[in-house]
Amino acid sequence: MHDMLAEPIASRAGPARGGAVRLSAARPGDRGVIVEVGADAAGAGHGVAVDELQRRLLEFGFVEGAEIEVLHEGAIRRDPIAVRLDDMRVALRRRDAQDVWIQLDPR
Amino acid sequence: MSEAAAPGARIALVGNPNSGKTALFNALTGSRQKVANYAGVTVERKEGVVVTPSGRTLSILDLPGTYSLRARSPDEVVTRDAVLGRLAGEAAPDVVVAVADATNLRLVLRLILELKAVGRPMVLALNMYDIAQRQGLRIDLDGLGRELGCPIVTTVATRKRGIDDLIAQVDAIAAAGALGHASQWREPSAGEIREAHREAQRILKATVRPAERPDTFTGKVDAVLLHPLAGLAILFVLLFVMFQAVFSWAKPAQDLIDAAFHALGVLIAGHLPSGLITSFLVDGLISGVGSVLVFLPQILVLFFFIILLEDFGYMARAAFLMDRIMGGAGLHGRAFIPLLSSFACAIPGIMATRVIDNKRDRLTTILVAPLMTCSARIPVYTLIISAFIPSRQVLGVLSLPGLVMFGLYAAGILSALGVSFVARRIFWRGAVEPFLMELPTYKLPDPANVARNVILRGRIFLTRAGTIILPIMIVVWFLSTFPGAPVGAVDPAINYSLAGRIGHFIQPVLQPIGFNWQMTVALIPGFAAREVAVAALGTVYAIGNADASPGMLATTLAHHWSIATGLSFLAWYVFAPQCASTFGVVKRETNSWFWPMVMLAYMTALAYAAAFATYRIACGFGLG
Ligand SMILES: Nc1nc2c(ncn2[C@@H]2O[C@H](COP(=O)(O)OP(=O)(O)OP(=O)(O)O)[C@@H](O)[C@H]2O)c(=O)[nH]1
Numbered sequence: 001m002h003d004m005l006a007e008p009i010a011s012r013a014g015p016a017r018g019g020a021v022r023l024s025a026a027r028p029g030d031r032g033v034i035v036e037v038g039a040d041a042a043g044a045g046h047g048v049a050v051d052e053l054q055r056r057l058l059e060f061g062f063v064e065g066a067e068i069e070v071l072h073e074g075a076i077r078r079d080p081i082a083v084r085l086d087d088m089r090v091a092l093r094r095r096d097a098q099d100v101w102i103q104l105d106p107r
Numbered sequence: 108m109s110e111a112a113a114p115g116a117r118i119a120l121v122g123n124p125n126s127g128k129t130a131l132f133n134a135l136t137g138s139r140q141k142v143a144n145y146a147g148v149t150v151e152r153k154e155g156v157v158v159t160p161s162g163r164t165l166s167i168l169d170l171p172g173t174y175s176l177r178a179r180s181p182d183e184v185v186t187r188d189a190v191l192g193r194l195a196g197e198a199a200p201d202v203v204v205a206v207a208d209a210t211n212l213r214l215v216l217r218l219i220l221e222l223k224a225v226g227r228p229m230v231l232a233l234n235m236y237d238i239a240q241r242q243g244l245r246i247d248l249d250g251l252g253r254e255l256g257c258p259i260v261t262t263v264a265t266r267k268r269g270i271d272d273l274i275a276q277v278d279a280i281a282a283a284g285a286l287g288h289a290s291q292w293r294e295p296s297a298g299e300i301r302e303a304h305r306e307a308q309r310i311l312k313a314t315v316r317p318a319e320r321p322d323t324f325t326g327k328v329d330a331v332l333l334h335p336l337a338g339l340a341i342l343f344v345l346l347f348v349m350f351q352a353v354f355s356w357a358k359p360a361q362d363l364i365d366a367a368f369h370a371l372g373v374l375i376a377g378h379l380p381s382g383l384i385t386s387f388l389v390d391g392l393i394s395g396v397g398s399v400l401v402f403l404p405q406i407l408v409l410f411f412f413i414i415l416l417e418d419f420g421y422m423a424r425a426a427f428l429m430d431r432i433m434g435g436a437g438l439h440g441r442a443f444i445p446l447l448s449s450f451a452c453a454i455p456g457i458m459a460t461r462v463i464d465n466k467r468d469r470l471t472t473i474l475v476a477p478l479m480t481c482s483a484r485i486p487v488y489t490l491i492i493s494a495f496i497p498s499r500q501v502l503g504v505l506s507l508p509g510l511v512m513f514g515l516y517a518a519g520i521l522s523a524l525g526v527s528f529v530a531r532r533i534f535w536r537g538a539v540e541p542f543l544m545e546l547p548t549y550k551l552p553d554p555a556n557v558a559r560n561v562i563l564r565g566r567i568f569l570t571r572a573g574t575i576i577l578p579i580m581i582v583v584w585f586l587s588t589f590p591g592a593p594v595g596a597v598d599p600a601i602n603y604s605l606a607g608r609i610g611h612f613i614q615p616v617l618q619p620i621g622f623n624w625q626m627t628v629a630l631i632p633g634f635a636a637r638e639v640a641v642a643a644l645g646t647v648y649a650i651g652n653a654d655a656s657p658g659m660l661a662t663t664l665a666h667h668w669s670i671a672t673g674l675s676f677l678a679w680y681v682f683a684p685q686c687a688s689t690f691g692v693v694k695r696e697t698n699s700w701f702w703p704m705v706m707l708a709y710m711t712a713l714a715y716a717a718a719f720a721t722y723r724i725a726c727g728f729g730l731g
């Protein structure tokens with residue numbers, strides 16, 4: 001059976017996803033669990049289709065249930081961000097992080 | 108198993124980037140492929156062989172790292188095609204060795220599940236086991252082996268530990284003639300990737316206990332190095348110190364080499380009757396080659412720094428810090444490392460662009476890579492700087508030559524940003540590709556690896572001096588010697604030679620930017636390789652006035668050129684398209700002559716414009 005943590009919160013509806021926030025809006029120090037990796041940041045002008053971006057994120061370990069913490073952000077417009085993703089450190093741009101939803105731990 | 112009959116087997120090393128595949132490849136085959144602490148070091152397939160104790164020849168394939176077989180960039184395509192046996196005339200490997208960083212298993216486990224679908228027999232090499240042990244990571248090897256259905260070997264590639272064991276396991280599989288099954292692999296959907304992650308997570312939970320002493324060093328260092336302001340400041344200070352060191356550390360060694368070549372020239376001139384042979388040896392060979400070799404120490408110092416930073420794991424951080432700045436110019440964050448390699452030489456830099464998935468991003472990066480100050484420019488820059496820039500201290504601590512050098516590097520970088528900004532608008536108005544990059548854990552640089560790589564760079568430089576520069580120098584000497592001066596001539600002999608005539612012929616074109624005919628002569632062979640221009644100047648001026656030695660070339664130039672001309676020459680060299688092999692590799696990588704032509708055109712235009720502006724402005728300040 002599935003791991004408890006690996007169970008995505010299945011809310012395919014609108015942008016308000018049960019208290020979860022987009023990774024693209026998170027700040028250093030924010031930590032939590034990824035609850036959904038979507039494919040609907042349409043019109044963001046990505047060089048690739050949104051579902052391709054989704055698969056890349058998934059392959060990189062941005063997957064439902066992964067623990068995540070925002071560690072650093074760049075100097076210009078707080079971009080890109082560096083996150084700890086389980087045991088790994090990953091850098092990504094905020095625009096590519098829009099479809100990653102995280103449930104923040106209470107601080 | 109009979110010794111002679113053991114048939115060979117083909118082995119492929121597959122795994123995530125930076126897991127130590129190349130280190131393992133080197134340990135297995137005794138090769139010296141490049142190993143460094145960031146993702147995307149290997150972009151080509153490399154083959155090597157090892158003979159097992161049973162006499163079987165294993166041919167081992169080192170491949171670019173990947174997170175998935177769903178290849179997106181040219182380097183990952185290489186890996187996918189090699190694993191699936193899609194390369195023309197090449198079957199799928201007999202055994203796949205999955206190479207995993209034992210301290211970072213989650214993503215590679217998912218990749219291994221994909222590899223299993225390919226159906227080749229597999230061995231898992233749990234590499235970096237030394238770090239895993241240091242961290243107190245407990246891995247249930249038997250359990251993991253059962254879950255994955257393949258033998259597991261723990262290895263420490265950099266210390267050559269576990270290598271025999273790995274060879275034995277691969278040999279056993281090859282001996283058993285395990286055939287595997289036909290490939291059932293196809294591109295997974297998002298749902299299937301999730302499913303595989305869940306399976307990987309389950310296996311991980313069942314077989315790996317979290318580290319007792321997880322790495323905290325990386326986090327602490329990153330708090331400083333990735334700090335939005337301090338991090339950028341440190342990056343610039345690092346670059347700055349690097350260029351200062353290139354000048355100050357290398358000086359004693361340079362003086363030594365210089366003195367040696369001078370002494371050699373004097374010795375030969377003293378022992379041989381003056382004549383053509385002596386002129387060839389002293390003015391052609393010694394002064395030409397000596398004027399290039401003298402820069403070896405500087406190149407070694409520069410590479411010492413770069414390799415140290417690569418091994419430490421800093422390069423990915425630099426890419427992080429620079430991403431936004433480069434993004435403003437339309438460059439992809441992943442372009443940072445190829446551009447950085449171009450500081451060594453544009454050729455590996457252009458090849459390293461294969462890690463960039465998107466074709467347009469890749470082309471933009473290829474176009475601007477030659478603007479990065481490659482090491483072949485160092486001889487030209489240092490020669491002109493030492494001739495025209497007084498060796499003064501500025502603000503107490505900084506040397507003026509170091510500052511000018513820094514400025515030249517900065518000019519290269521800024522113009523690259525500018526060109527890519529314009530190129531994106533002229534050639535395509537594209538959307539921006541995603542940027543995802545792993546930040547590796549810091550590792551203390553391995554002195555042996557650093558030494559090996561620095562020596563390797565030195566060897567490449569010397570080989571160039573021997574194979575490209577030397578033959579060209581012979582041609583230059585020939586052109587500048589024949590025909591000799593007529594009887595009763597007053598001007599230096601070279602004036603009457605073929606080279607002199609060519610120089611005089613072309614000079615009107617270059618006169619507006621302040622170049623004299625000797626410079627024009629030197630520029631022509633300089634199209635083969637940039638540093639040849641220095642050697643050619645050495646030859647041209649040594650023949651023009653007999654008492655010059657390589658070290659005195661700077662003095663000679665200071666005597667013959669105005670400051671404005673010197674500065675104009677520097678400006679020319681920031682942009683000059685003077686490297687035949689770069690165009691060759693661009694042709695190969697883009698598979699068309701269009702892009703090399705675009706490159707040639709824009710670089711020539713920029714070089715001429717920059718030299719023109721510099722010359723006119725300097726003349727305006729009375730330096731003409
Ligand atoms: N401590 C330790 N370091 C290792 C080991 N194996 C490799 N390394 C280091 O890990 C880093 C990456 O090694 P590489 O061999 O370049 O990795 P790779 O898998 O070929 O990487 P790509 O070519 O980018 O896919 C280097 O800094 C190596 O020195 C090991 O067993 N122990």
Ligand SMILES: [Mg+2]
Nearest residue numbers: 128129148149
């Ligand atoms: Mg490699």
